[in-house]
Amino acid sequence: MRPRAYVPYLFLLPNLLIFSVFIVFPALFGIVYSFHKYDGLNPMEYVGFDNYAALLRSSEFWDVMRRTFVYVLTAVPLIFAGALLIAMMLVQELRGKALFRAVFYWPVMVSFIIVGLTWKWILGDSFGVVNYLLELAGLEPIKWLSDPVNAKMSVIVATLWSRVGFYMVLFISGLQSIPQDYYEAAKIDGASRLRSFFSVTLPLLKPTSLLVLILAVIEAFKQYPLMMALTGGGPGKATTNIVQYVYQTGFIKTQLGMASAMSVVLFLIIAVFTVVQFRLTKGGAIE
Amino acid sequence: MTARNRALLYAALIALALLYLFPVVWVVLSSFKDANELYSWPPRLIPHHFTLENYATALDEGDFGRYFLNSAFVTITSTLLLILINTMAGFALAKYRFKGDTFILIAIISTLMIPLEVIMIPIFKVISWLGMYNTYWGIIIPPAATPTGVFLMRQFLLTVPDDLLEAGRIDGASEWRLYSRVILPIAKPVVATLAIFSFMWRWDDFLWPLIVIGTPEKYTVQLALSNFIGQYDVDWGSLLAMSVVSMIPVLIVFLVFQRHFVKGIVMTGIKG
Numbered sequence: 001m002r003p004r005a006y007v008p009y010l011f012l013l014p015n016l017l018i019f020s021v022f023i024v025f026p027a028l029f030g031i032v033y034s035f036h037k038y039d040g041l042n043p044m045e046y047v048g049f050d051n052y053a054a055l056l057r058s059s060e061f062w063d064v065m066r067r068t069f070v071y072v073l074t075a076v077p078l079i080f081a082g083a084l085l086i087a088m089m090l091v092q093e094l095r096g097k098a099l100f101r102a103v104f105y106w107p108v109m110v111s112f113i114i115v116g117l118t119w120k121w122i123l124g125d126s127f128g129v130v131n132y133l134l135e136l137a138g139l140e141p142i143k144w145l146s147d148p149v150n151a152k153m154s155v156i157v158a159t160l161w162s163r164v165g166f167y168m169v170l171f172i173s174g175l176q177s178i179p180q181d182y183y184e185a186a187k188i189d190g191a192s193r194l195r196s197f198f199s200v201t202l203p204l205l206k207p208t209s210l211l212v213l214i215l216a217v218i219e220a221f222k223q224y225p226l227m228m229a230l231t232g233g234g235p236g237k238a239t240t241n242i243v244q245y246v247y248q249t250g251f252i253k254t255q256l257g258m259a260s261a262m263s264v265v266l267f268l269i270i271a272v273f274t275v276v277q278f279r280l281t282k283g284g285a286i287e
Numbered sequence: 288m289t290a291r292n293r294a295l296l297y298a299a300l301i302a303l304a305l306l307y308l309f310p311v312v313w314v315v316l317s318s319f320k321d322a323n324e325l326y327s328w329p330p331r332l333i334p335h336h337f338t339l340e341n342y343a344t345a346l347d348e349g350d351f352g353r354y355f356l357n358s359a360f361v362t363i364t365s366t367l368l369l370i371l372i373n374t375m376a377g378f379a380l381a382k383y384r385f386k387g388d389t390f391i392l393i394a395i396i397s398t399l400m401i402p403l404e405v406i407m408i409p410i411f412k413v414i415s416w417l418g419m420y421n422t423y424w425g426i427i428i429p430p431a432a433t434p435t436g437v438f439l440m441r442q443f444l445l446t447v448p449d450d451l452l453e454a455g456r457i458d459g460a461s462e463w464r465l466y467s468r469v470i471l472p473i474a475k476p477v478v479a480t481l482a483i484f485s486f487m488w489r490w491d492d493f494l495w496p497l498i499v500i501g502t503p504e505k506y507t508v509q510l511a512l513s514n515f516i517g518q519y520d521v522d523w524g525s526l527l528a529m530s531v532v533s534m535i536p537v538l539i540v541f542l543v544f545q546r547h548f549v550k551g552i553v554m555t556g557i558k559g
Contacts, residue, residue, distance in 0.1 A: 111491030
């Protein structure tokens with residue numbers, strides 16, 4: 001007995017409806033908006049590529065993009081190194097491995113808002129415990145959140161704390177899939193630890209490493225809630241990245257056309273990395 | 288490994304772990320301090336006057352109970368919906384041959400390229416047109432369909448033999464019955480993984496509520512917290528208490544399902 005031909009479509013219907021209504025259509029509207037002047041209330045006015053041209057000329061937009069890239073290029077290598085380092089420690093024969101893993105993974109579960117709030121409580125200029133510890137050590141307190149450069153650093157620290165655990169899990173599973181024989185062989189050949197890290201671990205870990213890089217990059221480009229809670233994007237605009245800027249332009253300044261043009265730029269960046277991710281994972285999964 | 292190296296490794300791990308634990312421990316301890324002690328200089332690690340005052344304030348004046356219930360409702364409803372529709376779609380794509388099946392699979396996975404961050408502006412319009420602005424449905428329905436979920440379910444079901452379904456069909460079972468009575472029970476590991484991740488995504492979510500919800504009485508926990516912390520005069524006492532309480536549900540899920548998490552991350556490697 002064969003099921004009727006329409007059955008699979010019925011099973012797919014709810015998903016396809018949601019994907020069309022809440023992803024595909026909005027994406028198309030977004031592209032349309034980007035060619036219009038639109039405040040959300042009055043009728044749209046077609047302006048061709050004016051919004052894009054204005055973006056290219058806007059020094060504020062370039063500042064935001066530069067900040068976003070600096071954030072991505074600082075956070076991602078640190079996340080990568082931190083996650084790999086911890087993963088390499090945790091694949092050794094150890095007691096309490098599971099406990100350590102849980103400790104490093106736990107912040108991943110905490111929402112970005114609470115991550116931001118937690119670090120704000122710790123790093124606060126006048127009430128933060130970190131400044132107290134600095135004073136104890138005979139050092140000057142530091143304006144962690146009200147100085148532009150320090151605020152950026154604080155955002156990076158909070159990002160690391162919240163994300164390293166996630167990528168650590170990926171690295172652990174990657175490391176565990178490297179056959180021990182390779183290390184034995186390297187040892188017999190007289191390779192040092194460092195040597196076997198560069199000649200065995202890194203090359204065999206390449207698929208995992210690439211995936212971690214791509215995922216971390218995409219995620220970093222989209223980061224907003226963490227800054228929202230930790231610094232509010234400040235001081236000034238020192239920690240305002242692209243997503244927050246789009247939000248402000250669209251919802252606060254109600255320049256929907258401009259905000260949509262920026263979204264298209266962000267989309268292009270994310271799309272490139274996602275395509276690479278697909279290539280690497282044959283559709284999203286490692287295994 | 289030599290004994291010395293092992294000792295060094297432990298020392299490094301313990302130091303790192305303490306560093307990692309400190310922020311949350313400090314927040315939890317601070318939340319039990321009274322207003323004076325919270326800002327006392329030098330700060331004290333262990334609260335001297337242990338008090339639940341902050342929790343009471345958060346509940347009374349902060350209206351935290353309402354936000355918590357809002358979040359619970361959204362998280363649970365959204366998770367149930369997510370499991371239902373994504374396992375259905377995964378089932379269709381794994382167990383039927385039909386016109387356009389490959390195209391639909393690719394189209395669904397391609398939507399990963401369009402995260403919410405990219406369509407914030409138009410989605411707000413769509414939500415408004417559909418009358419979903421400032422409703423819970425506006426944060427429950429749109430994120431319920433997830434490419435990750437569909438893909439996980441499909442991959443899992445590809446390993447399940449078709450004979451099971453054929454046997455059911457010979458017995459006269461309807462296709463819906465096959466899905467709900469045969470497939471879903473088999474797919475328990477996928478359902479568990481999806482449930483856990485969905486719970487975490489929705490409970491921690493900030494951007495959807497930010498865009499969809501307009502009035503304070505419908506705030507979720509995260510939206511309420513982000514609002515309080517943005518205020519000029521932050522009431523740290525109740526803010527810390529709220530944070531601690533709002534971490535409890537994910538902590539429980541984490542402790543109970545830890546193993547699923549590891550598996551889930553490795554299986555999907557993707558978020559959202």
